Amino acid sequence: MRATFTTWLGFARPPAGVARGAPGRKGYRLSVGVTSDRTRRAAFKLAGLACAVFAAPAFAQSDGAIDTRAATEKRIYELEGMIGGDTSAEKQAVGLRWLADLYVSIGRLDEAEAAYERILVFYPYDVASSNAYAEFLLDQRQDPERALAVTRAAIAWANSAPSPPPYLGRTYAIRARAFADAGRCDDALRVAEEAERRADEDAVEDAIRTRVRCLSETGKRAQAQEALLQLIGETGASNPDDESSLVAILTREKKRVDASDVDRLTAAAVAEARTQRAKTLAAENATLVELESKGRVRLEATLRPGDGRSAILFVPDLGSRRSAYTPYAQLFALDGITTLTVDLRGQGNSRCDSLPASDRLPPRHYADLPADVAAAYAYLVETRRIERSRIAIVAAGSVCIVVERAIHEHNLAPVVVYLSPVFPDDDRELASAFSFRPPRPAFVLASEEDIYATQSLRAFKAAIEPAPVTTKVYTSAGHGVSLLREPARFADVDAWTKAALASGASESRR
Numbered sequence: 001m002r003a004t005f006t007t008w009l010g011f012a013r014p015p016a017g018v019a020r021g022a023p024g025r026k027g028y029r030l031s032v033g034v035t036s037d038r039t040r041r042a043a044f045k046l047a048g049l050a051c052a053v054f055a056a057p058a059f060a061q062s063d064g065a066i067d068t069r070a071a072t073e074k075r076i077y078e079l080e081g082m083i084g085g086d087t088s089a090e091k092q093a094v095g096l097r098w099l100a101d102l103y104v105s106i107g108r109l110d111e112a113e114a115a116y117e118r119i120l121v122f123y124p125y126d127v128a129s130s131n132a133y134a135e136f137l138l139d140q141r142q143d144p145e146r147a148l149a150v151t152r153a154a155i156a157w158a159n160s161a162p163s164p165p166p167y168l169g170r171t172y173a174i175r176a177r178a179f180a181d182a183g184r185c186d187d188a189l190r191v192a193e194e195a196e197r198r199a200d201e202d203a204v205e206d207a208i209r210t211r212v213r214c215l216s217e218t219g220k221r222a223q224a225q226e227a228l229l230q231l232i233g234e235t236g237a238s239n240p241d242d243e244s245s246l247v248a249i250l251t252r253e254k255k256r257v258d259a260s261d262v263d264r265l266t267a268a269a270v271a272e273a274r275t276q277r278a279k280t281l282a283a284e285n286a287t288l289v290e291l292e293s294k295g296r297v298r299l300e301a302t303l304r305p306g307d308g309r310s311a312i313l314f315v316p317d318l319g320s321r322r323s324a325y326t327p328y329a330q331l332f333a334l335d336g337i338t339t340l341t342v343d344l345r346g347q348g349n350s351r352c353d354s355l356p357a358s359d360r361l362p363p364r365h366y367a368d369l370p371a372d373v374a375a376a377y378a379y380l381v382e383t384r385r386i387e388r389s390r391i392a393i394v395a396a397g398s399v400c401i402v403v404e405r406a407i408h409e410h411n412l413a414p415v416v417v418y419l420s421p422v423f424p425d426d427d428r429e430l431a432s433a434f435s436f437r438p439p440r441p442a443f444v445l446a447s448e449e450d451i452y453a454t455q456s457l458r459a460f461k462a463a464i465e466p467a468p469v470t471t472k473v474y475t476s477a478g479h480g481v482s483l484l485r486e487p488a489r490f491a492d493v494d495a496w497t498k499a500a501l502a503s504g505a506s507e508s509r510r
Contacts, residue, residue, distance in 0.1 A: 069106055076102050082451070089122050090449040090476055097129070098451075100136070109140055128167045130154035134174045144181035151175035166482075169198025173206040185214035201321060201348075205234060209242075216249060225249050229265060233273030237266045238351035266353070274300075277349065284330075291379055293345065294371035300349040301342040301376060302326075303384075304333035310501040311338040311386040313376050313414070317397035317480050321348035324481045325394070328490065337501070338384060342376040344369055344399070369399075370406035377412050388413045389504035392497050396480035398422040400456075401430055408433035415500040417493055418444045420453035420479045423460055434463040441468045441503070443496045445489070447477035470496060 076099060083095045096115045103112035116133040123129060130150050137147040154171050158164060172195035179188035188210055195207035208231045215224035228249065232242050243266065250257045278288040281302055291299040302322060312332055314325040322341035329339035343350035345368070346361050355365070373393070380386045393414040395403045400421035406412055421444060423430060444460060446453035454473060461469045472492060477483050484490045 072102050072106050088449065091451070093119050093122050093126075093129070094449050094451060097132070100132070104136070104140060112136065112140070124153070125157040125161075127154050127158055127165045127171055131167055131170050131174055134171075134178065138174070138178060138181060142181075144178040147178040148175065148182065151178065167200070169195050169200030169203035170206075172198065173200075173203040173210070176207055176210045180210050180214055185218055188214045201234075201323060205231060208234075212245060216245070221249050221252060229269040230273075232266055233269035233271075236273075236349065236351040237270055237353035238346075238355065243353075270352075274349075289340070289379065291342070291375045293375040294368045295365075297345050297355060297368070297372070298350065298352060299342060299345065299372055299375060301340050301379075302329070304329055304339045305384075306333050306336040306338040308336035308338070309386065310336075310390040310392075310504070311340065311380045311384065312392045312394055312497065312501075313373075313380060314339065314341040315344070315373060315376075315393060315395040315399050315403060316341070316347070317395075318344075318399050318402075319347065320396070320481075323348070324396075328394075328481075328484055328493075331490075331494070332497075335498075337498075338380070338386065340376055340380060342372070344372045344402070369402045370409050373403055373406035374410035374412060377406070377410075377414065387504070390501055391415075391504075392417060392501055394419070394493075394497075396420060397453075401427070404430060404433045404437070407438070408436055413438055413440060415441045415497070415504065416443070417497060418442065418457075418460070419481060419483050420446050420450055421456045421460060422452050423456040425455075425459060431463070434460075437464050437467065439467040441470070441500045443470045443472075443493065443500070445472045445474070445477075445483050445493070447479065447483065448473050448475055450477075450479050453479065 079095050079099050079102070083092050083099075087095075096119050100112045100115040100119075103109070103115065113136070116129070116136060119126070119129045120133065130153065134147040134150040134154075137143045137150065151171050151174055155168070155175070158168050158171070172191055176188045176192035176195055179185070179191060192207040192211045192214075195203050196211075198204070208227055212224050212228045212231065215221075215227060225246070228242060228246050232239075232246065235242065237243065243262065246265065247257060247262060250262070274288070277300075281288050285304070287303045287305075289301040289303045291301055293299050300322075312329070314322065314329055316322050316324050322343045325341045329341050333339050345365060346355055350372075355361075377391065377393070380391055381388055391414045393403055394417040396419040400416075400418045401423060403416065403418075404423075407414070407416075442460075442464070444457045446457045448454060457471055457473070461471055474483070474489060477486065477489060484493060
């Protein structure tokens with residue numbers, strides 16, 4: 001099975017004066033869509049999420065691939081049973097998004113399309129769901145005209161909102177690609193430019209890729225090369241297709257291109273992008289930090305030093321970027337707490353040409369993810385001189401599995417805050433990690449509509465008791481970092497984390 005999971009859960013109220021599509025307090029935004037290589041970075045979430053989705057046994061085929069169809073069918077049956085009746089609109093939307101993903105993974109495209117349509121009946125103003133549907137239409141149906149219609153409607157809803165909703169940059173990037181697929185490069189270039197103006201790094205990457213394609217097709221090779229080198233720099237030259245495109249552009253001008261010339265251009269683009277990121281962070285009173293993890297893998301992180309002796313390590317969900325935590329890291333740093341946000345291998349700015357991109361990471365690299373968390377933790381202890389008992393780790397979604405394994409395998413001792421954790425119930429290594437876990441405090445948060453997160457929350461609490469575990473389940477709160485967007489929910493995390501770190505300080509004095 002080849003699947004790419006892109007997960008967003010958030011919430012958006014409809015614009016003022018707009019009737020709701022179905023009963024419910026808020027629109028539930030869960031985007032778990034099977035996409036093309038253009039959004040391959042989000043495929044890393046499959047490693048953790050699939051453990052929860054495909055909990056039934058899987059069998060190896062003769063070619064070595066894992067046959068998960070029986071497990072998928074079982075999960076579809078379970079999810080279909082959760083939808084309908086008096087189930088809330090929010091929970092139905094979540095279940096439908098999972099179902100759409102699972103239907104696609106086994107080729108039931110008509111049912112997947114019907115699931116997307118039902119979601120938009122509930123929440124026609126939900127931008128992320130529209131994005132996932134438009135990508136489905138492009139990737140699975142090869143229907144750019146319908147994708148254009150879906151994105152046009154999403155942008156119209158967004159323009160009626162009091163403020164731009166999240167993921168709108170992604171909408172413009174998808175719309176630009178749809179125009180390109182429809183052979184309308186002038187429109188694609190115009191919309192790609194709009195996507196690049198939005199503060200969404202993933203959307204910018206996809207928009208630049210569309211811009212390169214259209215510039216090349218319209219004979220503007222110099223501009224295409226410039227844009228492509230910008231893209232290669234930002235992605236750490238991790239996408240071999242981008243390098244192939246560069247070779248194609250160069251060979252149009254001269255028949256033969258030396259590999260050394262390509263390597264030189266690529267290395268210069270990557271170095272320039274890193275230099276620019278360092279300058280941008282310095283302007284924010286932050287520092288770009290380069291860490292070395294297992295296998296001499298380069299990790300990139302952002303340090304915001306505080307004037308106290310406590311620290312928080314932020315670990316983004318698999319397939320996400322450390323920048324998702326930027327506003328929260330800034331707030332803690334202003335209160336004197338040192339913060340470090342890190343991109344794990346194959347993700348964000350920790351991508352590079354010698355490391356497979358997130359959707360192509362072999363099992364050995366996935367197995368080494370806990371070492372990445374340990375490397376960042378060690379930096380705080382050894383370089384920043386933070387006491388082990390005064391470090392908190394904040395993690396989201398399926399990366400919570402990685403953090404628990406890091407605690408077990410590398411003898412770490414943080415307090416933890418888990419945002420919408422996804423813990424599979426059949427992971428023996430994880431069960432072992434729970435069994436030998438040091439009795440340090442944990443705070444676990446989830447939204448009640450987030451089916452797997454609420455299950456994982458309860459399972460985690462039961463597995464590590466009598467260790468001190470505080471849990472909080474909100475209504476219509478989103479998933480992962482989205483939980484922190486509401487000031488009251490961030491205040492809960494802020495108060496608990498500071499109290500836990502203060503308790504660690506008391507322990508260290510004793």
